[in-house]
Amino acid sequence: MIRIAVVGHLARSSGDFSINDLPGAAGRMDVLCRCVNSSFFLSHDLRRDVECFLVLCGEPDPPKTIKISGRDVKHLNPDERTTAALLKKALSMVTGTKFRESTPGIFVRRGGLKELAQDFSFSVLDEGGLDIRSESKLPEAYILSDHLNFSPAENEILSGMPACSVGPQLLHADHTISVLFNEIDRRRAGWA
Amino acid sequence: MIRIAVVGHLARSSGDFSINDLPGAAGRMDVLCRCVNSSFFLSHDLRRDVECFLVLCGEPDPPKTIKISGRDVKHLNPDERTTAALLKKALSMVTGTKFRESTPGIFVRRGGLKELAQDFSFSVLDEGGLDIRSESKLPEAYILSDHLNFSPAENEILSGMPACSVGPQLLHADHTISVLFNEIDRRRAGWA
Numbered sequence: 001m002i003r004i005a006v007v008g009h010l011a012r013s014s015g016d017f018s019i020n021d022l023p024g025a026a027g028r029m030d031v032l033c034r035c036v037n038s039s040f041f042l043s044h045d046l047r048r049d050v051e052c053f054l055v056l057c058g059e060p061d062p063p064k065t066i067k068i069s070g071r072d073v074k075h076l077n078p079d080e081r082t083t084a085a086l087l088k089k090a091l092s093m094v095t096g097t098k099f100r101e102s103t104p105g106i107f108v109r110r111g112g113l114k115e116l117a118q119d120f121s122f123s124v125l126d127e128g129g130l131d132i133r134s135e136s137k138l139p140e141a142y143i144l145s146d147h148l149n150f151s152p153a154e155n156e157i158l159s160g161m162p163a164c165s166v167g168p169q170l171l172h173a174d175h176t177i178s179v180l181f182n183e184i185d186r187r188r189a190g191w192a
Numbered sequence: 193m194i195r196i197a198v199v200g201h202l203a204r205s206s207g208d209f210s211i212n213d214l215p216g217a218a219g220r221m222d223v224l225c226r227c228v229n230s231s232f233f234l235s236h237d238l239r240r241d242v243e244c245f246l247v248l249c250g251e252p253d254p255p256k257t258i259k260i261s262g263r264d265v266k267h268l269n270p271d272e273r274t275t276a277a278l279l280k281k282a283l284s285m286v287t288g289t290k291f292r293e294s295t296p297g298i299f300v301r302r303g304g305l306k307e308l309a310q311d312f313s314f315s316v317l318d319e320g321g322l323d324i325r326s327e328s329k330l331p332e333a334y335i336l337s338d339h340l341n342f343s344p345a346e347n348e349i350l351s352g353m354p355a356c357s358v359g360p361q362l363l364h365a366d367h368t369i370s371v372l373f374n375e376i377d378r379r380r381a382g383w384a
Contacts (some may be wrong), residue, residue: 043362168381189360
């Protein structure tokens with residue numbers, strides 16, 4: 001199982017956003033939608049052994065965490081708008097501190113990075129980390145940030161976690177995930 | 193200069209589509225928008241040394257080709273909807289067989305794969321090709337298909353062109369472009 005967690009620093013934490021304005025009023029929800037796409041989609045297939053976590057830190061009710069399970073997810077399409085509609089539905093539900101399913105394979109709970117870091121041992125995808133091509137064994141859980149850097153409070157939670165990098169350029173989060181999965185695919189197939 | 197060309201087999205060839213329905217009535221225009229994103233965006237920067245070509249083969253007026261020049265492009269944002277609005281504007285212009293600029297850095301002309309293949313020496317990004325990591329020198333122009341395979345007529349045009357592959361899995365076109373640029377970035381930075 002590969003786990004990918006993305007922190008959306010401004011991402012709206014309720015379902016009251018318009019899917020016609022993902023970059024603006026929804027707090028760069030477009031970034032998170034593209035990360036979901038990169039985490040799951042293969043050509044005419046889905047990565048069923050992946051879980052993707054979106055940590056929503058924007059107003060009005062942060063933090064919340066959405067979990068998408070590749071094993072069970074349905075109705076997922078590659079375009080941003082369809083994914084956003086699924087996230088909107090999840091964020092419209094009344095929810096507590098335990099994950100609750102909104103549509104097949106999509107769950108939401110109250111809680112953010114702190115709670116998620118207690119659940120899994122993440123490696124931080126960061127440009128200052130060790131080149132993933134030189135890692136003898138790839139990690140199984142990764143965390144990365146949206147278009148903004150991790151805050152000092154987040155860095156405190158992440159301190160002590162190993163860091164790895166996919167390349168010399170600073171990339172968008174979704175591109176980073178695509179490159180990461182290429183390295184994973186290559187090793188599984190004996191190509192690396 | 194790196195050139196990326198993507199063939200959109202069903203992509204609408206006029207500007208009469210709704211940016212609220214890119215996967216449907218616009219003929220999977222969402223795929224092409226994500227390819228534009230992968231071709232240009234770095235974190236808080238654009239790849240200025242890239243040109244991206246979109247070959248639109250869908251109704252009602254095919255084929256047309258849109259060229260996006262990283263050197264000159266303006267108003268480009270990462271989300272699908274904003275990119276689609278720029279493409280829609282280009283496809284709403286009256287156009288001939290020479291590229292005509294619609295907004296800064298975005299051009300459109302009549303003509304498709306046949307004409308484009310006369311302009312540049314492409315390598316085909318294809319799962320059957322040579323692993324890009326094993327290429328001693330990377331090509332400078334790449335062509336790939338959207339969610340559909342190349343047609344027999346297109347394969348005839350492409351026959352004789354070298355083929356290269358980014359990995360063992362069949363990927364979406366935009367993910368393929370992200371992985372390709374990672375290899376290019378690594379070689380330029382001495383990381384490969």
